[in-house]
Amino acid sequence: MENTLLRQLPSVDELIKSPAFNEAVAAYSRALIVDAVREALAEFRLLIVSGKVTDVKSSVVHALVLEKIHEITSSSIVRAINATGTILHTNLGRAVLCDDAVEALTIAASGHVNLEIDLATGERGLRDGLVEGLIKRLTGAEACAVVNNNAAAVFITLNTLAESRDVVISRGELIEIGGSFRLPEIIKKSGCVMREVGTTNRTHPDDYEKAVTKDTAVFFKAHRSNFIVSGFTSEVGLAVLVSIGKRHGVPVVEDLGSGALIDLTKYGLPKEPIVGERLSTGADVVTFSGDKLLGGPQCGIIAGSQAIIDRINKNPLKRVLRADKLTLSALSATLRLYLNEETLSQNLPALRAMTRSVEEIGAIAEKASVLLRQAFGADYKVDVKDGESVIGGGALPGYTLRTKVVLITHKTFSAEKIFKAFLGASPPVLGRIKDNAFVLDMRTVQRAEDVVIGAVKLL
Numbered sequence: 001m002e003n004t005l006l007r008q009l010p011s012v013d014e015l016i017k018s019p020a021f022n023e024a025v026a027a028y029s030r031a032l033i034v035d036a037v038r039e040a041l042a043e044f045r046l047l048i049v050s051g052k053v054t055d056v057k058s059s060v061v062h063a064l065v066l067e068k069i070h071e072i073t074s075s076s077i078v079r080a081i082n083a084t085g086t087i088l089h090t091n092l093g094r095a096v097l098c099d100d101a102v103e104a105l106t107i108a109a110s111g112h113v114n115l116e117i118d119l120a121t122g123e124r125g126l127r128d129g130l131v132e133g134l135i136k137r138l139t140g141a142e143a144c145a146v147v148n149n150n151a152a153a154v155f156i157t158l159n160t161l162a163e164s165r166d167v168v169i170s171r172g173e174l175i176e177i178g179g180s181f182r183l184p185e186i187i188k189k190s191g192c193v194m195r196e197v198g199t200t201n202r203t204h205p206d207d208y209e210k211a212v213t214k215d216t217a218v219f220f221k222a223h224r225s226n227f228i229v230s231g232f233t234s235e236v237g238l239a240v241l242v243s244i245g246k247r248h249g250v251p252v253v254e255d256l257g258s259g260a261l262i263d264l265t266k267y268g269l270p271k272e273p274i275v276g277e278r279l280s281t282g283a284d285v286v287t288f289s290g291d292k293l294l295g296g297p298q299c300g301i302i303a304g305s306q307a308i309i310d311r312i313n314k315n316p317l318k319r320v321l322r323a324d325k326l327t328l329s330a331l332s333a334t335l336r337l338y339l340n341e342e343t344l345s346q347n348l349p350a351l352r353a354m355t356r357s358v359e360e361i362g363a364i365a366e367k368a369s370v371l372l373r374q375a376f377g378a379d380y381k382v383d384v385k386d387g388e389s390v391i392g393g394g395a396l397p398g399y400t401l402r403t404k405v406v407l408i409t410h411k412t413f414s415a416e417k418i419f420k421a422f423l424g425a426s427p428p429v430l431g432r433i434k435d436n437a438f439v440l441d442m443r444t445v446q447r448a449e450d451v452v453i454g455a456v457k458l459l
């Protein structure tokens, strides 16, 4: 039976001649269609062998080939609906860009730009010069450099200042951010020697003093951006560390991670360290991400003294890690929003999501729940409940924002099954599972309809 079916399968040559693929052959190469045909035949053979198909219908084989062609040729990066409530969700691409940044991206992408040309002189300019004025204004830094991401910013800063020498860091700040950013490994890969001081919960000024030798190149401070410590703890503050550094001629580098450019308490949020304040407290260099609280494109920003930035720019690694015209265009547009703090919370999507009122979120949740009930029928239970969203992106760890969530349960289906169905929708909807219910947090959803499209697939 099995062998008879396998023999009935058309050959690659026969299949490719089928008029069903004329359009595809015209649009793509013959080689691509041959690949798709081969993959489809291999899959069909497996279906026969496993007993899942019991006859060979050419229409079914053709459909499978067309599916393979679609798989190869359609975009693998698609718009996704973030119904997790996590505003800076790393797996969903962190910050949503502001309209001005999107416009700047289109201009930069569709033509040439003055990336490294000084328009006043026609001479070669520095690409980071396109954003340096804004970053200086917004942070008070003497100079800045922009690289691929904050991990790269930490890496090149340490490599520049401390290669083959000691980087002194508190054991309480040897952080892992997730997604393979672990400080001890970055320090090692940057060619530096890590000198740990203090203990996990307590580090004292004396610990740094005693660690200083002729090989000490940097005092490094890392912001604990994704966890909190409490209880019997003590940390050496930046000001004290700077004064110890001054006495010994050791520069202080601070990795802020999710560096805020403005004071978030103005928006009723807790205080997050501000780049400008850390520099004015005396840090020689501060590094931070462009796509966390700042709300811009992925990049790492190094802000600090002119002398150190000059050295970083001369490091061959700068060429390896530099930002491209798209990043710099989007970053520049995002930074310009900060020049008007009145309109910032409306125009910067990340801040808009953080400051969104529970009433506004509740209205969307109510509307979504009505639409979902209509779409689902009686086997599903759809409720609107209070919930808590987190900011994500290593900002304000441990802090939650009040939100409204739509809770979905089914008579027999598990929450996982509902989760997967929403994820399989077009566009995919990413929610959460909590206490055996599927949860849609509406803080990060713009329109109720965005999550309802996902529901249709379930029916």
Ligand SMILES: *Cc1c(COP(=O)(O)O)cnc(C)c1O
Pocket: 149, 150, 151, 152, 177, 181, 222, 223, 224, 225, 226, 255, 256, 257, 258, 288, 289, 290, 299, 300, 393, 394
């Ligand atoms: C997020 C973070 C990083 C890594 O930044 P990326 O921009 O993701 O490379 C490094 N250090 C701290 C403290 C962070 O919060």
